[in-house]
Amino acid sequence: MQSDSLWIGRPVSRVEDERLIRGQGRFIADxxxxxxxxxxxxxxxxxxxxxxxxxxxxxxxxxxxxxxxxxxxxxxxxxxxxxxxxxxxxxxxxxxxxxxxxxxxxxxxxxxxxxxxxxxxxxxxxxxxxxxPSSMDIETPGTHLDPSVLLHDGVLDNVANHRVFEYGQCGRELQIADVVLTHRFTYPRNTxxxxxxxxxxxxxxxxxxxxxxxxxxxxxxxxxxxxxxxxxxxxxxxxxxxxxxxxxxxxxxxxxxxxxxxxxxxxxxxxxxxxxxxxxxxxxxxSSSATARITDVTMGLNSQGKITALKLVQYDDVGAYIRAPEPATLYRTHGNLTGAYDIRNLTVENYAVMTNRVPTGLVRGYGGPQLYFPLERMVDIAARHFGIDPAEMRRRNFIRAGAFPYTTISGGIYDSGNYQAVLDQALETSEYDRFRGQKTAMSSRSIRYGIGMAAVVEPSGSNMGYVSLAFTPDERAKQWPKSGAAAAATVAVDLLGGITVLLDSVPEGQGHETVARQIVADVLTVPMEAVRVIAEMDTATRAWTVSSGSYSSRFASAGSSAIYGAAQKVRDKLLALAAIKLGADVSTLRLREGWIWHDHRKTVWSLKRLAGLIHWNPEELPEGIGAGVYESCYFTLPNVAAPSTDDRINSSAVYGFLVDIVKLAVDIETGHIQLLDYTTVHDAGKLLNPLLAQGQIHGGMAFGIGSALYEEMVYDERGQLLTGSLMDYLVPTAGEMPEHLNLGHHSTPTDSTPLGAKGLGEGNVMAAGAAIANALADALGVEVFNLPLTPQMVFHLVHPPHEKEVDPK
Amino acid sequence: MNKWMHDELAVVTMTVNGHVYRRAIEPRLLLSDFLRDELGLTGTHVGCEQGLCGACTVLIDGAAARSCLNLAVSLNGKDITTIEGIRKRPQFPAIAQSLSRHHGVQCGFCTPGIVASMISEEEATQEEMDDLLAGHLCRCTGYVGIREAWKDLIQKKAGE
Missing domain, CATH: 3.90.1170.50 (Aldehyde oxidase/xanthine dehydrogenase, a/b hammerhead)
Known part of the structure; x- marks a missing residue:
């Protein structure tokens, strides 16, 4: 990356804002x-x-x-x-x-x-x-359902996909482990x-x-x-x-x-x-929704609290049809199933089960909240078992800072990180120890206080190959292999030096136009106002590829890299032409403020004049310089190969990290939870625009808080949706957001992407459910196995319904 | 089914952004659809048609109201201001700048409705602001930037 970047990394306000605030955005209905x-x-x-x-x-x-x-x-x-x-x-x-x-x-x-x-x-x-009759359960495998509740001819027990993965010696390690903990968790269907x-x-x-x-x-x-x-x-x-x-x-x-x-x-x-x-x-x-998931987790630990083996049995409710790209919720996190921990024995059994509900698909976090809610809850349960602090439990099991790049047992390649440092920063920012010391004394007859955390490895830039893990290695051998995490972008310079950038990333509010301007303005050394960005997508005229689009937090890693590459191609073409015109070696030339400089002297050649020459007078172009300035770059991230024959895969190109710490007060008489403050510390590599990064994190927190406390698509036993309006399906309003949000960053450099950036828009959605549930368990001294933590759910945790009376027979 | 719903048109006269419009419309036509489809004022966005999301908020005689919960025919003689009118007001640039500076906009779909609420209650205290903002759903920002932007405007006004 250029050392003298003026715009990349700065909290630049968004170019999109003006038209949107004025009501001049052009949406599909318009x-x-x-x-x-x-x-x-x-x-x-x-x-x-x-x-x-x-x-x-x-x-x-x-x-x-x-x-x-x-x-x-x-x-x-x-x-x-x-x-x-x-x-x-x-x-x-x-x-x-x-x-x-x-x-x-x-x-x-x-x-x-x-x-x-x-x-x-x-x-x-x-x-x-x-x-x-409707089929609403997802624990149907092997139950031999009545034919009337089978959704599709020839699909036994409504199971659309079933696969078992063994890495290491999980069964043996569980047998010899000092402690084995087993629990079942339910992640709800939300949207x-x-x-x-x-x-x-x-x-x-x-x-x-x-x-x-x-x-x-x-x-x-x-x-x-x-x-x-x-x-x-x-x-x-x-x-x-x-x-x-x-x-x-x-x-x-x-x-x-x-x-x-x-x-x-x-x-x-x-x-x-x-x-x-x-x-x-x-x-x-x-429309669509996230999958609900039941996870049976078995965790083996040695006497020091080190996790030696992990077994996950995951049942996903994919709804009435398995619609592409499902069952990808089960596989998006395949390379990072062991989270932030150095666990070398893993068994995973995946079921995608069809029910009489709307088919599922991508929802922010995609597979992450379904994984981290059980995993991060289990770490807290284990900490309680050993009588050690949840932070210490995590520290004992974290991948060491010196171990990167680290290959997980299921094939993920974590490019960089320092998990201990991020945790330490989060503990300090949240004043964790102080709150722990005070919380019991603060409690009253009806109010209890709790603090909880979650540590999440955040994948970004999905490997197109992970979806094919749903097929067995034998089935895959008969298909074309699929891999990669590519993106495309085009930078064009017109007759008078006007610069236009065409994206393939199809943003929905993330601010890609702004970041593209920052990148291209930096590479071509022009003011940001000199760059126009077109975000409209058109498969007939844009440079695009199979993995184009906006999903899996891929803009920071893949999308921005393609823009950077296209801008460099334009710069290199103009420099090559200038070198010939000036009779100078190209290595002695550089662009500065839109002009060509030769050995620290400004020449008569500007970007505008070079582009003009190419467009107006192509007859006189020297050998090797073609007409037009219209450069597309197809960029593909490294290390994202197709699944191996032993079912290992690096399911994402890069992996960020975050620790969330939540403090809450819970009223045990009403079941109401009040979030007192929320701390999050991210390692997303280099931030391309800290203002936009902050917006993504705040949005992710709100999303995560909603899914932890309020949001669930409720169906009755016959399959009627009971939450069909925004009156019934509750999303957070401004009043539900905690007063104190503390954001921190601890960036470890990565060379997996040219600009050193990783995605960060989904991590808090993956972490919030677990962090808030851990805080609630801390407050109540009761384990929590389900979300969302509605007042009703909390009330039942405090006042468990009486055991069913035993039938006198 | 009532026959009049389909065939009979009602004449309505209202002022929208300073222009007087006289139109024959179906009595069942929502104000939101009247503004968008009859007048081409697409800055008013429709998110739920249930009065819950707040995206379609406009000013009716100066007060913020959901355009999806009003029948256009019921607003005979009223004065309507949409974002297309609000953006011409002298207070608008300060609101826009504050929203942008505090990153209160991401996808921007809910934004015109929020701006309508902001401009309708210029004298709002911070507490009232939180109440008003609770009437708008935003899924992008976590409300943080919007709150900061509005707070900033209130504080600047207090300092004047």
Whole structure:
């Protein structure tokens, strides 16, 4: 990296803000990119599990303004099922064919002159269902379920994926361990709740068979090929565009893709462009959610409290279909299953189980909270068993600072870190010892105080290969190997030196335009105002690749590296031309304030003049300098190979680290938890923009606090969603955020990325549930095995329901 | 189903951002849809249509209100200000600068509604500010930057 960077690393305010604050952002609902758009509304299943006996659309077709009505059968026969990431025979279409499998599943689509009129017609479609019993449990493997609750033909016990991984000698080590602890933990089903819902505009072009689809999809663009496959077209016929402004996602909008395909087909069948904007109830019922997970953890320790073996049995609730990229929640953390600890014996058994709930997908943290809630709780339980402080327990088991790069037993390569130093800083910042000493004395009759922590290795820059761990090595051997964590970017300089940057990262609020400006302005030594960044995505015109998009905290590691690389290519081309013009060796030239300097002297050549020469007078360009200044860089992070034949994988390119420490007060009479303060110390390598890093951390904390205390998608036993509005599904408001948030950084350098940066937007979501539960357990002296910690849940922890009375028989 | 809902139009006259509009609309049309679809004022964002998220907040006769909970037809003779009008007010640049300086904006979807609340209660105390802010959901920022920005404005006003 250039030593004289002016902008990288500085807390620069965002270029995106002006238009957004003025209400001039352009979101999907604001767009009417083609004339003649009609509006779609979707009829959805009121049943969690039922056979569709008949659908009568005749009366609805006669309603005012109706252009067309299309049933699942009419739509699905135009499609192939979406490819799924497992070998189980699951046919997933964007709309139900003959059977519905979750409440809210699309059944028919109305296209009309307006959304109001389309919704009017929905109520005149008559569907007859034969209800089936619902399957809501995820501990079904081996229970031989009644055929009526099987979701898909040929899938035994509703298990979509089952794999067992053995690393080291876990079974033997558990037998000889001094202490073996076993507990079961439940992580709830929660979701992301972006304030902007899904939206799609699809236009089919008769004659060419081209589909153009605008949506707030943000990748991963692997799914482009999944969509094209379903549409039965070659990939170049599907052009996906995303607006430059997306109203939040936190992962969940990656699952807008089935709706993109649905509207694409509906556009073809109805003969007009079609726009569909999801409403909030549709979003809560039928968009996507995180997986719920039951984890059975067995931990073996020696007499010194050193963890010698770890066994995880993970049951994920993936909902009614296993929708790509699932079962990736189970595999995203595969290389870091042992967390921050030096554990050399590991057994993992994974089940992806289908239930009559909405299919799952990416939600901020993706696999992280599901892993770290049980793991970090177990470390605290072990500390209590040994009578040592939870901080000391972690210190005894941490990977040593001198051990990096460290290869985990499951194949993760932790590039850098100093876990002890981060922990120490967090303990000091939170005044941990002082609070521990005072908390008992502070307690009153009804108020108890507790302090808890979580230590989290935060993966960023996902290896595209990890998803294929769902297949056995034999199955994988028959497929093309998949690997890598690549990104692309383009930097162009026009005739008069204007600089434009094109991204493939599809941001939803993270500020990528600002960071791209910082990077390109630094490399080309121009003011940031001289650089314009285009975040709109267009698969027909952008440089992009299979892993493009915004997910797995990949911008800081992969995305920014591609921008840096493209800017360097532009700089190098201009310098090479200047060297020829000046008759100087290129190594003696450098760019400074937009001018070429030769041996500490400013020359007559500026960036603008060099670009002008290339554009206006290409006839006179010397040999080796091509016309145009338009450079794309495809950057791929190192060390992200396909899974090995013994099932090891470096599932992410780089690994940050954080320690969260939470202090809380709990009212044992009402069950109310008040967070007193929240400390987090991150090691994310170099911060590209500390202001934006802070925003990501604050946002992650709020997200984590919501999932720890409030958020759960509650279904009844028949599969009805009880939390379909923001009145029932509680996300934190300003009043729920702790008054005191303490942020710290302890950066260890990494050379895994050119700019030395790692992701940091998801770590607090991974840590908060465990840290808050640990603090609650500390306050109450009772172990905590479930989230969210609602007042009701806390009350039951304090006042356990009486044991069921024994049947007198 | 009531027939009038579909066929009969009602005439409504209202002032929006200083311009007087007279339109024949369906009585069931929400103010949020009227502003966005009839007038093309897309700075008003719709997040839930249940009055819970606050993204669609506009000013009705100067007071902050949810545009998704109002029927346009019920606002005959009223004076509406959306973000497109708010941004022309003299107080707006200070609000925008404060939000940006304190990183109170990420995706920006909830922002115009929050700005409407901020400008409607210029004399708010810090406590009132927390109450008002609780009426807006933001999933990006953890509210930290927004709170700081608003607090800063209140303190500057107090110092004047």
């Amino acid at each position: 767009m009417n990119p083609v004339p003649g758009i009609r509006h779609a509304a979707i009829l959805r299943s009121p049943h969690a599990h039922a056979v569709i006996r008949s659908i009568d659309i005749n009366q609805a077709l006669g309603k005012r303004g109706v252009v067309g009505i299309f049933t699942g059968e009419m739509i699905a026969r135009e499609l192939d099922p979406f490819p799924v990431g497992v070998s189980a025979p699951i046919q997933y279409y964007p709309i139900a064919r003959s059977k519905v499998r979750y409440v809210g599943e699309p059944v028919a689509v109305v296209v009309a002159e307006s959304r109001y009129l389309a919704e009017d017609a929905l109520s005149d479609i008559i569907v007859q269902y034969d209800a089936l 992301a709740v972006p304030i902007e819902t899904y939206g799609v505009i699809a236009a089919y072009e008769p004659g060419t068979d081209y589909y153009t689809v605008w949506s707030n999809f943000h990748g991963p663009f692997t799914l482009h090929s999944v969509m094209a496959h379903a549409l039965k077209i070659s990939t170049h016929k599907l052009r996906l565009l995303s607006p430059g402004d997306i109203g939040g996602s936190y992962g969940v909008k990656s699952a807008v893709y089935p709706y993109a395909v649905l509207m694409a087909v509906v556009s073809r069948l109805s003969g007009c462009p079609v726009k569909w904007i999801e409403d909030r109830l549709e979003h809560m019922q039928a």
